[in-house]
Amino acid sequence: MNLSGAKALLKSLEYEHVDTIFGIPGGVVIPIYDELFNQDAITHYLVRHEQAAAHAADGYARATGKVGVCMATSGPGATNLVTGIATAYMDSVPLVALTGQVTTDLIGNDAFQEANITGITLPITKHSYLIHEASEIPQTIKEAFHIASTGRPGPVLIDIPKDVQTTSARFEYPKKVHLPGYQPTYEGHPGQIKRAAKAINEAHRPVIYVGGGAKISGASEEVRALAETIVAPVTMTLMGMGTLPAEHPLSLGMLGMHGTKYANYAVTESDLIIAIGARFDDRVTGKIASFAPNAKIIHIDIDPAEIGKNVRVDIPIVGDVKRVLQKLIPLLKDTRTKEWMEKVQTWKREYPLEFGETGLKPQYIVREISRLCPDAVVCTEVGQHQMWAAQYFSHRHPRNFISSGGLGTMGYGFPASIGAKIGRPEETVFDLAGDGSFTMNCQELATAVAYDVQVKVAIFNNGYLGMVRQWQELFYDRRYSQTKLSEINFVKLAGAFGAHGIRVDSPSEVAPAIEEALVVPKPVIIDFRIEPEECVFPMVPAGAALNEIIDAKNGRV
Amino acid sequence: MKHTVSVLVQNKPGVLARTAGLFSRRGYNIESLTVGVTENEAVSRMTIVVTGDDTVVEQVTKQLNKLIEVIKVSDLTKESYVNRELVLIKVTADSSNRAEIMQIVNIFRARIVDVAPKSLIIEVTGDEGKLDALIGMLKQFGIKEIVRTGTLALGRGPKVIQSGKD
Numbered sequence: 001m002n003l004s005g006a007k008a009l010l011k012s013l014e015y016e017h018v019d020t021i022f023g024i025p026g027g028v029v030i031p032i033y034d035e036l037f038n039q040d041a042i043t044h045y046l047v048r049h050e051q052a053a054a055h056a057a058d059g060y061a062r063a064t065g066k067v068g069v070c071m072a073t074s075g076p077g078a079t080n081l082v083t084g085i086a087t088a089y090m091d092s093v094p095l096v097a098l099t100g101q102v103t104t105d106l107i108g109n110d111a112f113q114e115a116n117i118t119g120i121t122l123p124i125t126k127h128s129y130l131i132h133e134a135s136e137i138p139q140t141i142k143e144a145f146h147i148a149s150t151g152r153p154g155p156v157l158i159d160i161p162k163d164v165q166t167t168s169a170r171f172e173y174p175k176k177v178h179l180p181g182y183q184p185t186y187e188g189h190p191g192q193i194k195r196a197a198k199a200i201n202e203a204h205r206p207v208i209y210v211g212g213g214a215k216i217s218g219a220s221e222e223v224r225a226l227a228e229t230i231v232a233p234v235t236m237t238l239m240g241m242g243t244l245p246a247e248h249p250l251s252l253g254m255l256g257m258h259g260t261k262y263a264n265y266a267v268t269e270s271d272l273i274i275a276i277g278a279r280f281d282d283r284v285t286g287k288i289a290s291f292a293p294n295a296k297i298i299h300i301d302i303d304p305a306e307i308g309k310n311v312r313v314d315i316p317i318v319g320d321v322k323r324v325l326q327k328l329i330p331l332l333k334d335t336r337t338k339e340w341m342e343k344v345q346t347w348k349r350e351y352p353l354e355f356g357e358t359g360l361k362p363q364y365i366v367r368e369i370s371r372l373c374p375d376a377v378v379c380t381e382v383g384q385h386q387m388w389a390a391q392y393f394s395h396r397h398p399r400n401f402i403s404s405g406g407l408g409t410m411g412y413g414f415p416a417s418i419g420a421k422i423g424r425p426e427e428t429v430f431d432l433a434g435d436g437s438f439t440m441n442c443q444e445l446a447t448a449v450a451y452d453v454q455v456k457v458a459i460f461n462n463g464y465l466g467m468v469r470q471w472q473e474l475f476y477d478r479r480y481s482q483t484k485l486s487e488i489n490f491v492k493l494a495g496a497f498g499a500h501g502i503r504v505d506s507p508s509e510v511a512p513a514i515e516e517a518l519v520v521p522k523p524v525i526i527d528f529r530i531e532p533e534e535c536v537f538p539m540v541p542a543g544a545a546l547n548e549i550i551d552a553k554n555g556r557v
Numbered sequence: 558m559k560h561t562v563s564v565l566v567q568n569k570p571g572v573l574a575r576t577a578g579l580f581s582r583r584g585y586n587i588e589s590l591t592v593g594v595t596e597n598e599a600v601s602r603m604t605i606v607v608t609g610d611d612t613v614v615e616q617v618t619k620q621l622n623k624l625i626e627v628i629k630v631s632d633l634t635k636e637s638y639v640n641r642e643l644v645l646i647k648v649t650a651d652s653s654n655r656a657e658i659m660q661i662v663n664i665f666r667a668r669i670v671d672v673a674p675k676s677l678i679i680e681v682t683g684d685e686g687k688l689d690a691l692i693g694m695l696k697q698f699g700i701k702e703i704v705r706t707g708t709l710a711l712g713r714g715p716k717v718i719q720s721g722k723d
Contacts, residue, residue, distance in 0.1 A: 122575060123582045127625040130571070147625060180720065181567060181628040305619035308612070 001172075005134035006031040006165040009098070012141035014041050015173045018069050020060060020422060021045070021098075022053040026073020027113060028100035031165040045422065045451060048443040050077050052415035054084020055441070058093050059416025062402045063377055064423040065218075067149050071098040075113030078159075079120065083409060085155045086124040090406025091239060092216060094153035096144050097121075101161040104132065118159050126154030131161065134169035139177075146177045151184030152303040153216060184302060188319035188327060196274075196298045196315045197331035203272035203296075205340045206232040209255065209284075212239025212405065213277015213301060213321050215398040220244070222325035223276060229329055231337045232274070233344050235263040237284055238386075238405040240277070242395035252344070253353075256284040257540045258387040262347035264538075264546040267292050269343075275299045277321045280310040281406070282542075290545030300324050353391055353538075356552065359531040362460045365510055366392035369430060369458060372514045376428040377402065379417035381437030382410045383467040385460040387536040389432040411440030417455040418448055428456070428518065435461040436485055445497035448523040456517045457525045459490055462532040470535045474550070490527040499523040559588065560614045561640060561710045564603040564621055565629040565720045568594055572626045576603060579624065585609060585617050589642075589707030600628065600720045606708050628720045633710050640710040643682045645670070646692065649699035650677040658698060665691045676701060 003011060009032060013021075021044045025033040036044050047053045050072040057068030068088075072081050078099040088095040102111040118128045127147050129140050137160075144156040200206060214223050220243050227234045227250045234244045235255040244251045252263035264286075267273065273295045278284070285291040288311060299306075299313040300321050307316040317324050355363040362385060369376070370393045378393055379402040380386040386403055395401050402420055404412040417431035431438075438459050448455055460466075469483040494501030500522045504513045510528070517524040537551040566572045573592060580587045588606040595602045607617055614632060621630045633640075650658050651674065658677060662669055667681035681691055685708070692700070712718070 118571065122578050179625060182625045305623055309616060
């Protein structure tokens with residue numbers, strides 16, 4: 001069967017079970033959009049900025065576990081995807097980005113809307129392709145989805161020149177891929193698993209440190225089983241939140257820069273860290289030399305390059321964390337952690353997360369959202385509100401907290417929430433946002449309204465780029481250089497796009513506003529006018545050790 | 558410390574950029590990089606000399622292995638290996654010192670590949686020590702230009718680095 005490149009592309013996407021694409025058309029992808037017009041297997045969501053297409057595909061992927069797909073034209077369309085691709089790369093999100101390219105005879109000539117997007121995205125993609133012939137399309141799509149979704153997932157970019165889209169070639173979808181250089185290790189080495197079991201059985205003060213890899217691998221049950229078998233506390237990174245429910249007695253919540261004091265104390269005093277699908281990021285470890293100074297470290301990860309990258313590891317296990325844990329757990333005994341757990345529980349009682357009473361407190365708002373819609377999918381932007389969302393929402397499910405952790409992309413949450421809601425339409429999806437972050441992609445209100453994607457946005461409006469302001473307050477003598485934001489009427493903004501807006505100024509209005517947002521059958525923005533100079537505590541200053549924590553009481557360094 | 562790393566890659570466009578780019582963006586220092594096709598046309602072999610301690614080289618190796626088109630990476634420095642580099646050196650020479658230069662060239666088993674009234678081009682292969690020694694000897698005559706291929710290396714003995722079934 002002969003098909004045009006554009007048709008072959010869509011047919012190949014169908015073979016990969018793609019039913020959702022986020023994108024914007026442009027000059028060199030018109031042949032693909034023309035084919036989209038003729039079919040109904042794939043729904044294309046027209047966004048208003050390509051960055052949002054990448055973030056929406058990313059949010060869709062994180063919420064569903066499927067590969068997210070976005071599409072853009074050449075040049076500016078493709079470069080607008082870059083932030084979204086980098087975001088997905090840093091958080092290991094399976095994403096396929098399709099870009100149009102100028103015709104093959106013009107490549108390299110600085111043609112109109114030409115950009116070398118495979119070159120630009122080289123360091124932020126797991127792999128990329130520039131297709132030269134229509135006949136390469138099926139094989140390339142097959143490989144791209146395989147690479148994006150297996151091993152340590154990540155974004156793959158496919159650049160398709162316009163003439164390739166219009167040329168005909170024989171179409172046959174390949175049954176398998178042939179990638180001699182790509183063979184991820186899934187099964188952990190049995191000898192290493194035995195060594196890990198021995199170390200765990202001998203430990204007195206173990207701490208389980210869980211990252212995003214546990215979610216990706218679908219290992220929530222195994223993490224819980226591990227913790228309950230050996231009776232060890234579990235702390236999670238931003239990417240790992242929800243792997244063990246926050247209410248679980250063994251959960252210590254988040255660790256690191258804005259982690260709980262008890263999680264950071266536990267890590268510091270531990271004699272064995274069991275790292276699961278985590279990468280010892282600087283926001284997690286604080287000063288490396290003081291990180292868990294007396295602990296042996298077991299590191300389980302599918303990516304061998306993560307092992308030994310930031311910290312010395314005593315027992316590395318390369319493999320899929322779910323499979324490794326399934327092999328490891330039967331080898332474990334009930335360890336002697338009684339004393340240790342008592343100590344951890346004491347810290348938990350002595351140093352709870354807490355906040356003041358005056359004014360409209362962001363932490364209170366997060367708790368109210370958590371109380372009123374405990375099973376909501378929560379997306380966030382980046383900054384203070386993101387940390388409050390991590391700290392104060394009672395995370396229950398692994399794929400329900402969606403946040404740009406590695407790259408820290410402001411403007412991520414809102415388009416990601418649209419993608420998440422499209423992926424899981426039956427569920428309540430909240431974007432917790434700052435006023436600064438939300439404005440970075442607020443044009444997507446148009447998309448949400450156009451497709452009736454009823455996401456609920458809670459803006460923690462403090463009139464500042466709050467996290468930078470906090471650093472300026474604490475470390476730059478309150479010189480608020482370029483962090484004060486001008487006033488925006490978000491209720492009117494919502495109205496202008498056809499969404500619903502609510503403004504909240506006092507604590508008593510919080511619950512009614514959330515309830516209203518949940519029942520209004522529209523995208524909704526709640527503009528919470530929070531205490532403008534509220535800080536995120538506890539906080540470990542950058543470069544300090546995890547037990548050098550400042551909080552609201554000792555605060556103001 | 559210097560490590561000589563041999564990398565088998567799929568012979569595809571962009572693979573050199575991908576590999577070399579990895580070094581610069583992760584902050585590793587490449588001393589030299591050579592690339593050419595192997596006994597199997599679909600596969601190229603890169604020889605990369607990188608400086609750094611064992612941790613750095615371990616990271617380099619792991620990051621290289623993550624590239625989809627990289628088939629195999631091995632650190633030759635861990636075992637016994639042969640390494641060679643080819644250098645062309647243009648030296649100032651006239652009738653007064655040509656004989657002396659030729660004598661040095663013979664001692665080093667190098668060759669003269671071009672003669673002109675005021676210059677010579679010398680071709681030499683060898684390991685780094687030999688090349689440095691020859692260049693040192695030629696300095697007194699005035700070196701006008703040098704071009705080097707970068708290091709090539711193969712492990713000694715019957716063991717080979719294979720690309721698999723490809």
